[in-house]
Amino acid sequence: MNNAKKLFGIGAAVAAAAAMLTASAFAGEKDKDAKKDTMKDTGTTTAAKVGAPAPAFTLKDTDGKTINLADLKGKVVVLEWFNPECPFVKKHHEKFNTMVDTYNAFKDKGVVWVAINSGAAGQEGAGLEKSKKAAADWKLPYPVLLDESGATGKAYGAKTTPHMYIINTDGVLAYAGAIDNDRSADKAGTVNYVKQALTQVLAKETVTEAETKPYGCSVKYGN
C-alpha cells in the first residue's frame, strides 16, 4: 500500500488539479445534454446505427458539385472520413494506398466511394483548398465532400479520420468502423475490414464484422 499512502498524502497542488479534473470530466456530460436538445429539432437523437437507414446528406465536393445520398440509392456507398493532415489518413494515402486500392477493386461492381472532410474552418486539414490539394496530390479517383458544419459527421457519429461506413443498396448502414486491423500510424493491416464487408454486402451475405473500433485522429469538429 506504499503507493496508496503517497496518493493520499499528496498535498494541496494535486488536490486542486483533482478538482479541475472533476470539472472537466462532467463538462462533457453537460455538452451532451445541451446537444441532445438541439438534435431533437433535426430528428436525429443518436448517431447512425448498423442495420438502420443511413442518415441522409447533401454535400458539395471540391468541384462544387452537389452529392445527395438519396440519389445514390441502389448503389453500395462507402464513406471515408477524411483529413489530409492526419497521420493516419496519410498512412493510407501516402505510405500505403489502402483507400484507393480498395476503391479500385470495387469500382466496377456498383460501388460509389466518397471521402468526407468534417473539419471545421481553421482546423488543420479542413476546408476546400486543402481537400482539393490532397485530392490532386493523391490522385483520388473519388470525390472529397466538404462538411465544415460537421452536421453529417455527427449524424454518422464519425469519431476518427479515417472512419469508414458502408451503405447497402437499400440505403441501410452495413458497416461502421476501421479500414483495417492495424491501429498504428505506419504499419499495414492484415485484414481490410472494408474490403471484407464490401465483398459480403455485394454477395448479399451477412457482414461478419459489421462494427469495428475505428482509429485515427479525432474528427476536428468546431463545436
Added chain:
Amino acid sequence: MAADAPVRATLVLDRPLSAPGDTATLGVSFDIEPGWNLYWVNPGESGAPPKVSFTLPPGVIAGEIQWPRPERKVLPGDILDYIYTRRVTLIVPLKAGPNYDAALRGALEADLWWLMCDKEKCVPGEAKATLGLTSASPSPDAAERLGEASARLPVVAAPGVLSLSWEGSTLVIRSAGAESMTFFPKPETEDNPTPPKILTEGAARGDTLRLSFPAPKLGPSTRIVGNLEVHGASKLTGYFDVAAPPPPMSSSAVR
C-alpha cells in the same frame, strides 16, 4: 528534437544498476506544451498511445510499462479520449539478471514514437534516447518526475473500499463516501468490452458508477479491466485497479 517542439521526451532512472539482482525504475518522461496532449494506453475513441521499444544491455530485463492516471476529455462530436497534458512519465521497472555485468557500462536505448494533438491537429513525434544504467545517482529532476508518476499509478484497493457487483449485464461499482467516480477502461479486447455508453456512464456523481454492456458481449471469460478514479470531500481520494469477474452465469441477461 527541436527545443520548441510541442512534446519533448527524456529518459530518467532512479538508481544505477550495479550488480545482478539490482532493480531500478526507468521513466520515459514527456514534457507537453500547453494545449497539446498525449494519450493513455487506451487512447479512447481517437488518438494513439506512445510507443516505446528498448534495446537493453545484456542481462537487463524490462517490465511492462505502467501508465499514470490520465484525464478524461470529451471533444466536440462527443469524442471521448483519455489524455495526458503538461507532463507525464511512463514507468518501466528494470532488473539486472544473473548475467548482468556492470563493468560493461551498458546503456539502454529507447525508440520512442508518439501522437500529439491539440484542438486543431495531430502530429506524430519520434525520438531516440540513450541512458547509461551504471552511472551516478539520479538528478533531483529525475526523482521529481518519477515520484510524480508513481503517485499517479493505480493501486489495489484495500478490502471494503470498492464493491463490484452485477445487476444483469450492468456492472455496478460502489465506493462508500465517494462524491464522484471516473472509470478508465483498459484497451478493448473480446474479454474486456468497452461499455457502449461510456461517454455518459464512465463519469458519475455520487458513490455508484454503473457500466452497462450488451449481454452478448459478456461470457464466462469476461474480465472488465480498468482503473477507477475516486473523489471524496472535494479531492482525489484514490486511483484503483478494477478487474471485475464475469457476471453470474445464472443471470438471464447472459448468454
